[in-house]
Amino acid sequence: MTYKETLDYLFNALPMFQRVGATAFKKDLSNTIQLCTHLGNPERKFQAVHVAGTNGKGSTSHAICAVLMEAGYNVGLYTSPHLKSFTERIKVNGQEISEDDVVNFVSINQDFLEKVKPSFFEMTVGMAFWYFAKKGVDIAVVEVGMGGRFDSTNVIHPKLCVITNIGWDHMQFLGNTLTQIAGEKGGIIKQGVPVVISQKQDEIKEVFINLAKEKSAPIFFAEEEYEVKPSTNFSTDLRNYTIRKGAFSYSVSMDLLGVYQGRNLPGILKSCEVLRTLGYNIKDSHIKSGLMQIGRLTGLKGRWQVLAQSPLVVCDTGHNEDGIQLLMDQINNTSHEKLIMVLGMVNDKDVSKVMSLLPKTAYYFFCQANIPRALEAATLAEKAFEMGLKGEIEKDVNVAIEKAKKKAGPKDMIFIGGSTFVVAEIKDL
Incomplete structure (x- = not known):
């Protein structure tokens, strides 16, 4: 073979x-x-x-x-x-x-x-x-x-x-x-x-x-x-x-x-x-x-990895309640104007607990990794909308990232994460 x-x-x-x-x-x-x-x-x-x-x-x-x-x-x-x-x-x-x-x-x-x-x-x-x-x-x-x-x-x-x-x-x-x-x-x-x-x-x-x-x-x-x-x-x-x-x-x-x-x-x-x-x-x-x-x-990748500046683009593989809380703390202490998040999760996580930690002032692109275990982007978005988050659905991770870049100004921040498998699909990782 x-x-x-x-x-x-x-x-x-x-x-x-x-x-x-x-x-x-x-x-x-x-x-x-x-x-x-x-x-x-x-x-x-x-x-x-x-x-x-x-x-x-x-x-x-x-x-x-x-x-x-x-x-x-x-x-x-x-x-x-x-x-x-x-x-x-x-x-x-x-x-x-x-x-x-x-x-x-x-x-x-x-x-x-x-x-x-x-x-x-x-x-x-x-x-x-x-x-x-x-x-x-x-x-x-x-x-x-x-x-x-x-x-x-x-x-x-x-x-x-x-x-x-x-x-x-x-x-x-x-x-x-x-x-x-x-x-x-x-x-x-x-x-x-x-x-x-x-x-x-x-x-x-x-x-x-x-x-x-x-x-x-x-x-x-x-x-x-x-x-x-x-x-x-x-x-x-x-x-x-x-x-x-x-x-x-x-x-x-x-x-x-x-x-x-x-x-x-x-x-x-x-x-x-x-x-x-x-x-x-x-x-x-x-x-x-x-x-x-x-x-x-x-060769470690995907831990608060800075992919670009102006706008600042960061990815991280943190995906559970504790991990997301720590990431939110760092995002809040990172200089930026608007926050745009490209977010996907897997279907066996407690989505509601993670969602409760996410900022309502951010704009979201809900995506899904190309694996059977991924949570459908539409399902993720539905749960997010119920909790007052705003954004849109774009299943493809890299298309979602490109849309986020077009929406972002030079002083904004784009965060990509929610799942190891979303980070894994980033073209420029």
């Missing part, structure tokens, strides 16, 4: 949660275990950092990867979903897996895949671990897809676990309370493996303490150790932060411009500190240089 034929096979033959939703989700690790066994247990052939959470786990994973790369390690990175290309999911030292390797993996294992019928995500996890073992990575940063306890990535035994934030998302799978969701995310905590909790959330702190105690896992609440304050001085390329730890104070800069990245920083910094205690040679200079070039080193 060609690469295109291979992708068509994977997308069509194996259920893919990002495209079809609930039917692809399975609370069971048996398929992943079978696949890893078939592959010779590649997950045992490299060290790993395992990163879970509702918001921030992707940025945190890329940041830790960038620091480890600057420290001279051969670093694997597994993240999901991809934005433009399937190969974005699996990287070594910032380089995506080759199309030939994707074809080769499927060709070698096709009979097994057709027999066991793993989900698209289970297959991708197996491919990532196979590739990391093949490339002889020193360490891999592995982002959880959804939840933690039953996520396919949870077959690894990492050196460090990181949990970024717990919020309302995927409740139909993870539970209807933050305590239940935290219990699922905390399912990545392993026997004796240190765990860093990025944000201190009082209502669920005990969940993590109890899980760590059961596993005799050292636990660190990063926000209790690191105080992070964003600086008012930042360029168009970097955002500066003042870090205070005990009596010490210093500054770091990130090339990720979202103010919400300040919430991820304590966990990132504490993770680097714990990795040092585990024998990794990570110097302060590696942390500072890594954080300044996360995008360049790892």
Whole structure:
């Protein structure tokens, strides 16, 4: 098969949660275990950092990867979903897996895949671990897809676990309370493996303490150790932060411009500190240089990404209640006259909660990503109009963006988001 034929096979033959939703989700690790066994247990052939959470786990994973790369390690990175290309999911030292390797993996294992019928995500996890073992990575940063306890990535035994934030998302799978969701995310905590909790959330702190105690896992609440304050001085390329730890104070800069990245920083910094205690040679200079070039080193896209100036065009993959609230805070603190939003969502989110956070003074173009799981633009618009939002329907994401640009003045702001899959379709990303 060609690469295109291979992708068509994977997308069509194996259920893919990002495209079809609930039917692809399975609370069971048996398929992943079978696949890893078939592959010779590649997950045992490299060290790993395992990163879970509702918001921030992707940025945190890329940041830790960038620091480890600057420290001279051969670093694997597994993240999901991809934005433009399937190969974005699996990287070594910032380089995506080759199309030939994707074809080769499927060709070698096709009979097994057709027999066991793993989900698209289970297959991708197996491919990532196979590739990391093949490339002889020193360490891999592995982002959880959804939840933690039953996520396919949870077959690894990492050196460090990181949990970024717990919020309302995927409740139909993870539970209807933050305590239940935290219990699922905390399912990545392993026997004796240190765990860093990025944000201190009082209502669920005990969940993590109890899980760590059961596993005799050292636990660190990063926000209790690191105080992070964003600086008012930042360029168009970097955002500066003042870090205070005990009596010490210093500054770091990130090339990720979202103010919400300040919430991820304590966990990132504490993770680097714990990795040092585990024998990794990570110097302060590696942390500072890594954080300044996360995008360049790892290829991260779609996090408060500025696409154009005059009018200011920004996209972001934030898509749940907590993520949208943080984005609205940053939009409100970004200089602009009129706000125009190109908005699309998926059909299994709580649309009303997100809509309640959106400004009624903005003008909206309601669109939909080209995936089965997308919420119909007309349905989204109907709900929005009921809540007093104003705008029009344009199903095609890029046509909606062009219409927004024609409507905008030079001092206006266009925001594109509501779903990872809307951002993924942006032509100029």
